[in-house]
Amino acid sequence: MTDSKYFTTTKKGEIFELKAELNSDKKEKKKEAVKKVIASMTVGKDVSALFPDVVNCMQTDNLELKKLVYLYLMNYAKSQPDMAIMAVNTFVKDCEDPNPLIRALAVRTMGCIRVDKITEYLCEPLRKCLKDEDPYVRKTAAVCVAKLHDINAQLVEDQGFLDTLKDLISDSNPMVVANAVAALSEIAESHPNSNLLDLNPQTINKLLTALNECTEWGQIFILDCLANYTPRDDRESQSICERVTPRLSHANSAVVLSAVKVLMKFMEMLPKDLDYYGTLLKKLAPPLVTLLSAEPELQYVALRNINLIVQRRPEILKHEMKVFFVKYNDPIYVKLEKLDIMIRLASQANIAQVLAELKEYATEVDVDFVRKAVRAIGRCAIKVEQSAERCVSTLLDLIQTKVNYVVQEAIVVIKDIFRKYPNKYESVIATLCENLDSLDEPEARAAMIWIVGEYAERIDNADELLESFLEGFHDESTQVQLQLLTAIVKLFLKKPTETQELVQQVLSLATQDSDNPDLRDRGYIYWRLLSTDPVAAKEVVLAEKPLISEETDLIEPTLLEELICHIGTLASVYHKPPSAFVEGSRGVQHKRLPGSAGSGESVDSPDPASAAGVTEAPPAVIPSQGDLLGDLLNLDLTPPTATGPPPAPSSGMQLGAMDLLGGGLDSLMGDESEPLGGDIGGSAAMGAGFGAAPAAMPASFNAPVSGGLDDLFDLGGSVGMPMGAYSPPKTVWLPAMKAKGLEISGTFARRAGVIQMEMTLTNKAMSVMTDFAIQFNRNSFGLAPAGPLQVLTPLSPNQSIEVSLPLSTVGPVMKMEPLTNLQVAVKNNIDVFYFSCQYPISMLFVEDGKMERQVFLATWKDIPNDNESQFQIKDCHLNSDAASNKLQGSNVFTIAKRTVEGQDMLYQSTKLTNGIWVLAELRVQAGNPNYTVSLKCRAPEVSQCVFQSYEAMLKN
């Protein structure tokens, strides 16, 4: 007989019948009845009406019956809270049972009953169970604390359960340790700033000991916890790695991946010349390969993580290309991931193999996969220069197959190859043109049109080809229309005599018959350019294009670093930082890879402050496809105050034309209604309009605000003269190679209450740079340029200029990660460049940040203790007065000072530009170079930044 019999009674009086059976005297009948109830429950039937009858069965010696009743209780107690109280007595009694299995079961079940009234009764039994003599009960109780915390966090804290839980980390039984760690980790997730898992070398040692002896699941919890620790030095790092490595041979893939995470993170601290470093690298490859022979779901997660690992440390898997070859019956999600990794691992050594495989894939059945395979061939060509020729011929072979989507995909990637290796493979254009008619996807059509326009001079019938597209102009997608417009203008500039009619046709189609503003704008720009000065037009439209590189599909380095710290998590599957998507994780702490010991990192910045924190993060170069880009592109690059182009008459027409593309177009567009058509070659009216632009420039430029160290601050205190605001040394924000020769290094300073962005612009290119403009993306504190970027003279090659840009804090606000991140776009006559930098938060400390003593006291008490965070500042050799002086220079005001047992306590207040107050207690002990700072703030997210500023200000 099987359990299916429990499902068969579906007649009307079912509940009634069950009720009678539950109240039967016969044990056997009772148990059968409870089973029937449970079976109904599992398929979603409502049997809550039987609550009192089922609870009556709870007091029994029969363990199975008891468990079944518990199952029922967990499901329905929430909907019947008053009745659930009836069960409390039995629970409390069971917690005293001589059998540890019953004790554990009782405390476990009680924790699952999510009813407030019951949780009060749970505290005493739970406290006993946490100290139970039997480890099985203790480990069950540890998890129960997490359950209770989920229901009533305050209760758990008030009852001191968290401390008991912390004590359990030192328990003699490894399973208890593992569960305590798991419970604490879960609780810590909802309290990101609490130091629940206070990791120090002693606790780490305990965890590592428990790691060897606990179950596989416990190992995962412990390894994930270890990954949050930052070792003190490379020796500690190595010893942890040594003790974690055996986990790589575990049968459970989750254990393996968590171990990989710990190793990948701690490896950063090992010197690269160490023998052990090489050994470790070798040890990492086999377990990763093994993950790929597991079930497809496991493979998928493993592959997403391997994708990160090969970007960070390609050397680990460089010889393992073959394991990523696709089997034809792999699920599609595995195929696509494998393909991506194959490209990342592609190198000159293995490119022949990879290409042969990709070509094979391009003949498969699955369309998505085939497309991606064709694209992959293009990416290989761009990545491995030596292979480009072979890739192109492979693509041509594929075009010969005439399979429609293969041809289209191939044309899209060939366009990219042209952009990487100009003037090399144009011989294939003829073949491409043969397939013109079969292209029906916008992307492929746009790519083909681009090719025809770009190489119009080599295609005899380019005009005919483009004209054929023009016939259905209005039915094309915007992408194709824009491409077509540009291509025809290019064609005209190359062969002006034959194509005059064509260009007029497309311009009028774009400007008069189109509803799309982008298309219209582009049409007008070309029109005016052509009519004003064809020479300038040529320079603009046919300008040399930047080469594309394979870096575009790499993950941005800082994000990659963070993701490496999150290997094995959902973040690593989605390649997004955890803060971006996990619900309920308020202010997730950003994780960073630890810096390597003794590496040449600080060579270019000898200043100790740069290592200390403020400038710790190298400015990240934003890849062109980041989501930031969209944001920045939507901004009008030239702020309204700088509509006029700078006075640079020497550079003449070309500059004017450039400016037309950037800014003050609107003013010129007033006479939009009368088409300036036909007479290309410069109408007088147009010329005048054009010339008027410089005249419209604002008459007076504000003189750059002078840096004012000598500016007096409102001292208002008893502590001597301040020494001026701290400003970090300049760092390179935008390297020349990323910005076509423009190098920007800079820093931030606060002078006379004004935040200044101080930059050095260096022209490392061969041509003159002009027309600078700057714009910020939305940021945490609403920083925005208060005026235009003042570069008065054109910047000649090899010239540097110092610029000081005053900033206001009234711009649009958006929370950034990290908080003080600022994303900037700078434009010049060559292009628009994007970079991001971080400003020290001390720039935002305002001058009136001194709080009244009473207010300070009240506020300090008022802010909940949760918001307090404590930091250590090491090796600071100032006495308390000097420190106070130094901080005051940066608008950190000392309100009071107290001396207790030779320890000076400074109470300080600071106000940020957006009105956030930060209160601080700085403890300085004479003769001890280590300060302790406790920060309290209503917005605890800023604490970390403020602390970093403290450290930077004090050490400078």
Added chain:
Amino acid sequence: MIHSLFLVNASGDIFLEKHWKSVVSRSVCDYFFEAQERATEPENVPPVIPTPHHYLISVLRHRIYFVAVIQSEVPPLFVIEFLHRVVDTFQDYFGVCTEAAIKDNVVVVYELLEEMLDNGFPLATESNILKELIKPPTILRTMVNTITGLTNVGEQLPTGQLSVVPWRRTGVKYTNNEAYFDVVEEIDAIIDKSGSTITAEIQGVIDACVKLTGMPDLTLSFMNPRLLDDVSFHPCVRFKRWEAERILSFIPPDGNFRLLSYHVSSQNLVAIPVYVKHNITFREGSSQGRFDLTLGPKQTMGKAVESVLVSSQLPRGVLNANLNPSQGTYTFDPVTKLLSWDVGKINPQKLPSLKGTMSLQAGASKPDENPTINIQFKIQQMAISGLKVNRLDMYGEKYKPFKGIKYMTKAGKFQVRT
């Protein structure tokens, strides 16, 4: 941690749900069903699906989707591993893991799930321990229970759970003490058109069935342990001893378990035990295609290649196949276009072949894709990697156990491109 579990059958019905924390409405599975609809094949449903408030992590086994719901950041591998463990446990308990078996044993299933996970934390997943807590249903036991009123649930604390060897229960007694080890190797390979190996690797396991009284301490040594450079061990294996001496030293769990799995990578030379000669052609303009396939053994060290099964997904344009096997039987499904040929044993003197014609849709152009041929086979008494066990010794107990070792090689994903 894991919030809830839904079991979904092939037709998209939720037939079981279990919640470990608060109840999550089953409507959350709608996101899963959407993904299921988008996927062309059942196995193409992505394993991780985001929804506005939850994440769904699923595995597909025995045509049942096991969908776990999680709410916070949880390692996905942890969830997937756990789900596989659930399936293994069901299979262990009920013999098969089907919708019918689960429904027939729904109360045991619930008891198991409750025992395996507490508030989303894994509690007891070792089969030895679970079986002490909850007895697997057997016809005999059900009858005995109904007569005597005993229950399926153990009254005692499972002793193993707290000892230093949590995987072994204490007080084990057998009249016949025996220890069997099976070395099973699966060969995964991709062979290209011309017959040369593109990639080949071996996934090996050593499965054990140990029924020994008391607390035996075993050591197992190999003739050629160098082959094993990429291994995953059962937690019972002492890792240090392996690192130092390349000897497997362990106190075994009671009953069946996987002692280790290993991987011989594509960088080592892997022997390929069979070869395929094929000629599958379509001619432009003709409505017929030729099909010609011959199998033969190679590098088998004289052992017979058995249970050979050839299958191939023919192009969509193929209407029917008219073939003539020299041995065995073949089927062609005109709907799925799956050709499968049950060959049986390969006789090296008379190689099996399958020849004939395929009919195509009249007037259709010749198919673009080339079919891939999938081959399954078994070779008894041989481990293709050459791995050999040297000896097995037992310490800690006085009796003399019966020992046995068996080798077998199977095809894993063995594919030949045409």
